[in-house]
Amino acid sequence: MRPCVLRRRPDGLRLQLTRCVSVLALAAALATAPVRAEALDLFGWLPFGSKSSDDEQGQPAVVDPLPYTASLRVSGGPPELETALTGSSELLSQGDRLPSGEAGLIARAVSDFERLVGRLYVEGYYAGTVNIRVAGLDLQQALAAPSLPGPRPVPVTISVDPGPLFTFGTIAITPADDAAQGAGTVFDGASYGLVRGETANSEKILRAERAIVADLKAAGYPFARISRREIVADHDTNRLDVRLSVAAGRAARFGEVSVSGAEATDPDFIVTQAMLPVGGAYSPAEIDRATERLNELGIFSSVRIVPADSITPDGLLPVTIEVSERKRNVIGVGANWSSSEGFGVESYWRRRNLFGRGELLSLEGSVGRIGDNSLSDLEYSARIAFEKPGAFGPQTRFTTSLGARQEVPDAYRSRSITADAFYERDVTDELSVKFGGEVQFADERDVFGNETYLLTGVIGQVTYDTRDDPLNPTKGINALLFAEPAYDIQGANAMLFTRGQISAYRALDDAARFVLAGRLGAGSIIAPSVRSIPAARRFFSGGGGSIRGYAYRNVGPRRNGEVTGGRSFVEASGEIRMKATETIGLVGFVDAGNSFDAMYPDFSQGLKVGVGAGLRYFTPVGPLRFDIAVPLDPEKDDPDFAIYVGLSQAF
Structure with a gap:
């Protein structure tokens, strides 16, 4: 490649471009590089970094700090240009971090010169003048002076004359070897964003180069490169001519x-x-x-x-x-709380890579509904699980588990032991299937009295997931279909459990600061009666993850005033999510649904509706969620309002 030829003029470090290779990349990098980076400060707690004890701001102590004042004047150009230049200037943006002595101030000014020139290139100005004066001296004089004259704080002035805005002139992208000639890629500048007459941003050239090289690599040429770059700024016509030569190298x-x-x-x-x-x-x-x-x-x-x-x-x-x-032994703890369901804690121990082929052994336990309940009314669970990836070839898994739990919502008490085993396969990056079976023994008490069940079932599940982020999605869908034909040996009853759910997400703006989220779920159990189904397997609505605002599992058909659970359900939720700042978000939502005694949803019984709003605090591990919801049609045991706290979005 040919080197950049930069001409420096004596009238205050004026920089003009004639032919350039690396200056475009340097300019873009300097102009757009973040000026300052901080560790995550979560209400004073720093989970991903720590503050130095050198000063109150957590910055290293500065030796011989030199105070200064800085100002910027831009002659011409749109207002957005001055904003962009201000954001690129370290002298302006880091005024609260004093440099170390005169040498530190001059070094910051020299760095600013490069940054500001880079920003001009990024914005399409190639004939601009950047003049920085420190204590009345231009940079060349300041560099040569034994010390800076004048008062303290040291005055620093930045003068920028952007000159005319350049547009693209001649665009030529040519193959440099036979491989590039025959690679099948059409080197048309317009298809890579280089259009004659459009603003000649330097970033457009860099993006075009990256895209050209990426296309060739995707075609099987791992060492494709831009072998020659010639950028010519014509100051008579204010046009930027771009000539690129592309070498594909050998296919591999x-x-x-x-x-x-x-x-x-x-x-x-x-x-x-x-x-x-x-x-x-x-x-x-x-x-x-x-x-x-x-x-x-x-x-x-x-x-x-x-x-x-x-x-x-x-x-x-x-x-x-x-x-x-990673470390092979992992211990984790978690907690959740809602005003209707109480406080819950959980913990786990995991042994990764048990036998050296990705196996995972997990011991898990949880306790829920902690509050005013007696020990006998707590919800708890314990589970041991084993997972083996690649059990039947790549993209497959074998999982098995044995667990015991007690559930004590207002409608019933259930104690159960479950053993299961599954084969899972990722069909594509988005589509996965799961097949297996389970055996479950349950001892339950509800409005129908005491019952025991011994269920055996065959399970099939299909999942389709295109979300961009499972914890905080802004686009895509997540869908699930589940079916389990089962037989209760105790009651000699056959039944079929089915349910489906789909969630969709759509950002309303390019920055994804406004997101619409929707969820629809429905299910049906084909069985002789509600009573023939274990209470814990019936459909109940209400509570977090369902219809917020209502008591947990307190929405559905009733007998003698008590919720029995149903053989079908339908639920829907809608949210509008707004990111107010980089760390704070607001949410408004409405949930609706019901559970029904019939095997298929009976909409004549109406739907229960809850409305509310929430606050999100975005962290690297997902958004912390705080929701408050109000039931519009409360019944027995439903609160006036409910509060939910957790990690990740509601769905």
């Missing part, structure tokens, strides 16, 4: 896959789970998918797939999977 196929960094994990297991198509055409998308598959195992803190530096004579490109393993 995936070669031998090796592993580094594995200690407890079997390297062959890693290679198998990555599913890189050895012998197939090189593809960055395949590398991304393989990386995601390995990360989803949950046993690595980092995964990198690194291609070799060269292609073998037979066209193969070896790759190395570099992994760093």
